[in-house]
Amino acid sequence: MFNGIIVASVLAGVVVLVVPARQLWGLWLAGKPVESLPLFWDMPVLIWGRIGKVLQFAAGLAVIIDLLDPDKLRVTGRQAGQRLQERRTRRQLKLRSHRLSALRRKLYDSFVDVQPMAGGGPWDAAVSLNTRLPTGFGQDAPFTLEDYLRFRERVLAGLHVRTAGRLSHEQTQEIGKQVGAFFKEHLSPEDKTVYEQREGKWWRVSAVIGAALIGSILYYMTVGFSLEWIFLHGVLVTSFFMLMSPAGAYMTALPGLAREVPALLVGYLVTHLLNRTRPLHAFRKIAVVLFIIGFGLDLLAS
Template sequence: MFNGIIVVSVLAGAVVVVVPARHLWALWLAGKQVDALPLFWDVPVLIWGRIGKVLQFAAGLAVIIDLLDPDRLRATGREAGRRLREREAQRQLRLRPYRLSALRGKLYDSFVDVRFVVGGGAGDGAVSLNTRLPSGFGQDAPFTLEDYLDFRERVLAGLDVRTDGRLSNVQTEKIGEQVDAFFNEHLSAREKALYELGQRKLGRLAAVVGVALLGSIVSYVTVGFSLEWIFLHGVLVVGLLTLMSSAGAYLAALPGLAREVPALLAGYLATHLLDRTRPLHAFRKIAVVLFVIGFGLDLLAS
């Protein structure tokens, strides 16, 4: 029995074939040949008819699914799901150094507002105290919100903040030292090692971007101004600023995540397509749509 997804898919396939070619169908119904007339992208109907035959053949291949052993397919799907869970756990472990680096940055940003205030110069007083309390630091934070609030109270008690909220360089350095001490105090030995690993990787990436940014400046001095230079220089500036922010750790993790996407996607598809009562049933639905579209194109060209 057709379910709602199949019905919608078949109707969508019929619309794809009928609506754009409604003027050709009128000629076809009148008994005239339309195979030489253009259809999509000025390609003749005859060519689309041949494409339709290929689509019908591809749809017919869905019968192979019924020839396969469903128990073996389900077993393969369960094994793919197990490997997917293991890979996901490994990915979370590899992300932990970057998450810890981002968490430390968020902790520092909860004290120091890096936005320049009106009247602030390039030296002392260029940043201000962040008065917006965070709602939390996430479930993977090694400290609780109550721990943070107690720590914040101790930090603020030791600061002589100006009435306008601006902080001196000495004050921001003191906050940074206290944040590091509090953060490391709540890390286990393993998490400290992971955090230091994330900091090293983040530092290396920032150094690479910094060198590239310096190279773009040298290029501007020696070669001159161009639209390509503006784009490249802008990307490098944004990248370096992002790496210096609390979100920089996630940017540093992107290359590793990108390499894992194909394997994770393959595992996800294998799990959800095979570990089912009717394995690969989704391909039967796709086959129905291909058959409707292919048959329509083939009929129009006949």
């Protein structure tokens, strides 16, 4: 695949050099000077010729690869591969913990349905029993649908649901308590560990955002209205509601995953460039592309 990319790059470089500059090549073949004429982006050929010399010099640096010890490069590649595998394992554990938290929230939502009240304020909501039974909880669920249905029967048997299915605050708390116990009961020891660590982090983030939100309200009450306050308060309110929503299980994962992606990319490149029979051989192929393009630009400006 990489060889195909190199061949395509060479052909693209030749096309870029020949097609837009075909009139200049005609003048060049006729022996007329073209260094002052514009080529790409209205830059004169002379400037592009100097760029071509730089590209040829960069291509020549590929000889440094032959001066390096290939055995040491391969050792570095193997070590990078081991670290890459460890990072992938840690990332899978993180993703697993957030999927478990999202599953726990889905389990709770299968009992409790929260809908905004018509004509009410932003904090007014109708809390009632969710009568829409789920068809499944996905392959990640540590319990079957039959386990859930039996559990649902036990929970509803102990609740005295009001007219129209309304739930009191005490009933929703009891449902949350039983859902948590049922969920943890079906987790493996490894999943229980990562889930509890994830829950601890979620509560810490919630506490920080909640405290910042309260501080924002107190600031407004003492100092007053300002554009900076609107922006900050809007960010905090949005973060708070996202954290409490079903997407909140993944919200706290974003900073960690953002840090992991560059490290995984670097680890992948180092592993695949060094842990092979001819380390860094890909750069020799890239040097060929740079040399062809640089030589063409230099030749046109000569």
